[in-house]
Amino acid sequence: MTAIPFDRTELEQGIVARFAKVAAQHASQTAICGNGEECTYEELERRTNQVARAIIDRLCAGTTAFVDDLPVHHASVAKHAPDVWRLHMVAEPRLAPAVPPAPHAHARIDDWPTASDWLIDRLTGKA
Secondary structure, eight states, X not given: OXXXXXXXXXXXXXHHHHHHHHHXXXXXXXEEEETTEEEEHHHXXXXXXXXXXXXXHHHTOSSOEEEESOXXXXXXXXXXXXXXXXXXXXXXXXXXXXXXXXXXXXXXXXXXXXXXXXXXXXXXXXX
8 A cells, every 4th residue: 555645734734635636546455455345535534424414314304504613623514514504703802813714614703702693693594
């Protein structure tokens, strides 16, 4: 088995984006093996997406919102639960300017009063 190299700038993408890229580039290569079985990157990507979708479907949530300060977490939620409202929020005023907006979030709001209104509108179907 061969290790797949990556550039340090790819660390900023997060694991979801990085794995999707590797899976696409090396689809037929072995990703994991054990107990005499092998699984390709393509198959592993398909299986993990299937498990994530099954968990989401089983919980049968209605309208759902996700609030987080890390952009990479929004990418993961966008991929595995695209119907979830995603709010990027960095409530610490000293840190907020240093954190770039999450491209996969629906909005960036860094104060709780405004964020609460935004969330209530989405969870009650007013948005």
